[in-house]
Amino acid sequence: MNDLRNAIRDYVVKEYLEDGDDREVREDTPLITGGIVDSFSMVSLKRFLERKYSIQIPDAQATPQAFDTVNSIAELVRRFTTTV
Amino acid sequence: MAYATKTGEWYRNELETLRGQGLFKQERFIHAPQGAEIDVEFPAGEPPRRVINMCANNYLGLSSHPEVVAAAHAGLDARGYGMSSVRFICGTQDIHRELERKLTAFLGTEDTLLFPSCMDANAGVFEAVLSEQDVMIADRLVHASIVDGMRLCKAMTDTFKHSDMDHLEEKLREHQDKRFRMVITDGVFSMDGDLAKLDEIVRLAEKYDAMVFVDESHASGFIGKTGRGTHERFGVVGRIDIITTTLGKALGGASGGCVSGRAELVEMCRQRARPYLFSNTVAPVIVAGALKVLDLVSATTARRDKLEGNTKYWRSLLTKARFDIKPGDSPIVPVMLYNAKLAQDVARDLFDEGIYAVGFFFPVVAKGQARIRTQLSAAHERYHLDAAAEAFRKVGDKHGILGLDKNQIIEKFGL
Numbered sequence: 001m002n003d004l005r006n007a008i009r010d011y012v013v014k015e016y017l018e019d020g021d022d023r024e025v026r027e028d029t030p031l032i033t034g035g036i037v038d039s040f041s042m043v044s045l046k047r048f049l050e051r052k053y054s055i056q057i058p059d060a061q062a063t064p065q066a067f068d069t070v071n072s073i074a075e076l077v078r079r080f081t082t083t084v
Numbered sequence: 085m086a087y088a089t090k091t092g093e094w095y096r097n098e099l100e101t102l103r104g105q106g107l108f109k110q111e112r113f114i115h116a117p118q119g120a121e122i123d124v125e126f127p128a129g130e131p132p133r134r135v136i137n138m139c140a141n142n143y144l145g146l147s148s149h150p151e152v153v154a155a156a157h158a159g160l161d162a163r164g165y166g167m168s169s170v171r172f173i174c175g176t177q178d179i180h181r182e183l184e185r186k187l188t189a190f191l192g193t194e195d196t197l198l199f200p201s202c203m204d205a206n207a208g209v210f211e212a213v214l215s216e217q218d219v220m221i222a223d224r225l226v227h228a229s230i231v232d233g234m235r236l237c238k239a240m241t242d243t244f245k246h247s248d249m250d251h252l253e254e255k256l257r258e259h260q261d262k263r264f265r266m267v268i269t270d271g272v273f274s275m276d277g278d279l280a281k282l283d284e285i286v287r288l289a290e291k292y293d294a295m296v297f298v299d300e301s302h303a304s305g306f307i308g309k310t311g312r313g314t315h316e317r318f319g320v321v322g323r324i325d326i327i328t329t330t331l332g333k334a335l336g337g338a339s340g341g342c343v344s345g346r347a348e349l350v351e352m353c354r355q356r357a358r359p360y361l362f363s364n365t366v367a368p369v370i371v372a373g374a375l376k377v378l379d380l381v382s383a384t385t386a387r388r389d390k391l392e393g394n395t396k397y398w399r400s401l402l403t404k405a406r407f408d409i410k411p412g413d414s415p416i417v418p419v420m421l422y423n424a425k426l427a428q429d430v431a432r433d434l435f436d437e438g439i440y441a442v443g444f445f446f447p448v449v450a451k452g453q454a455r456i457r458t459q460l461s462a463a464h465e466r467y468h469l470d471a472a473a474e475a476f477r478k479v480g481d482k483h484g485i486l487g488l489d490k491n492q493i494i495e496k497f498g499l
Contacts, residue, residue, distance in 0.1 A: 035451040
């Protein structure tokens with residue numbers, strides 16, 4: 001589970017923080033409500049997770065709430081895979 | 085009054101929440117035509133006050149130009165007030181097609197289709213030309229109307245970091261399995277006033293077989309040597325597949341927008357774009373005014389040259405007064421204040437000093453990026469800018485922000 005969280009956090013930092021943005025992303029940092037990830041750009045995170053873990057997350061479950069923290073995203077991924 | 089009391093209560097609470105968050109927007113009533121000086125009733129009920137307008141999209145000062153007004157009058161007499169129809173039933177006059185041809189020539193494209201607004205153009209264009217097999221790759225700071233249009237389209241969405249060409253290239257590489265790729269950007273970004281790196285975007289699009297879409301609403305009429313837009317500025321005229329732009333800013337400021345570009349893409353919009361198919365035609369009076377606007381901007385660059393001079397002058401005045409401004413050379417000059425309340429306080433104090441400028445803060449800009457967005461016009465004279473700069477200096481001094489950089493402002497006022 002820690003590997004999963006780290007992978008998600010690394011992706012968020014690389015994909016969403018602009019150069020020079022030194023905000024810390026912790027496991028409970030609000031990503032969407034905190035303005036780091038906008039709900040529109042969230043799509044690439046969903047695709048990253050689906051590719052990396054060979055899963056399909058139904059759109060109905062890929063809600064801004066489910067994607068709001070590294071913890072909640074990890075929990076969502078865990079529900080769709082038994083190997084992580 | 086069909087709904088239950090609790091339904092109404094829910095909406096009233098929601099509005100109260102907006103008030104409490106400082107996000108409640110109020111209109112100010114202007115008792116004059118658009119111009120460098122306007123008479124503003126604010127707060128509502130107070131007698132109007134004459135103020136210098138530093139927040140209009142009236143970049144070329146054509147919104148109330150006598151020749152444009154006269155042409156609109158003549159158009160009203162010759163072609164009537166309304167058409168009571170969408171374009172394809174009985175809403176297309178000879179002047180609609182004439183305006184489309186003139187816009188095509190001005191923008192250096194193959195064909196153009198008018199829409200009731202650029203918001204409508206952006207809402208309809210993606211769905212009309214892309215589908216499930218395709219991907220739209222948008223700059224993260226594109227205008228809200230583009231985001232709405234992309235949401236209506238079934239193609240996959242993706243985004244790249246603002247003006248980050250390495251990130252864009254990564255995305256283009258990642259999506260090579262798609263049928264069509266479309267790179268989507270504003271030409272001039274409305275909040276920061278910076279320009280898209282269109283030459284690099286076009287080079288990448290050609291390398292990775294992608295279409296390029298540019299919204300030129302804050303560029304058409306004045307960016308580039310002859311005001312054609314960002315594509316002229318970066319030497320890529322004729323290499324942009326789709327341009328959307330508005331007649332509601334520099335080009336007369338009334339309303340109306342268009343999709344312009346490759347003939348087959350424009351034709352797809354004519355056949356399929358829902359805001360075009362299901363919305364009324366642009367009123368003849370606006371078409372007549374816009375035709376005159378295009379004559380004026382095609383005949384001389386005097387207005388865009390004056391705007392460029394005003395922009396340089398205004399930037400130099402604010403820099404001299406030691407404000408923190410976003411660098412660039414577009415007539416959008418954001419004065420950075422970072423703190424939302426500070427932006428509102430400064431805007432209010434500026435109004436008291438006779439300057440009309442508006443504070444922007446989250447959700448219009450990112451959190452911690454609050455600002456006063458000033459916009460220049462060819463209608464401004466140097467004395468307007470001198471007076472505005474003096475008011476800015478006075479208000480900046482009152483709040484103790486002159487000479488402070490980003491960190492110092494945040495330290496003093498918080499985020």
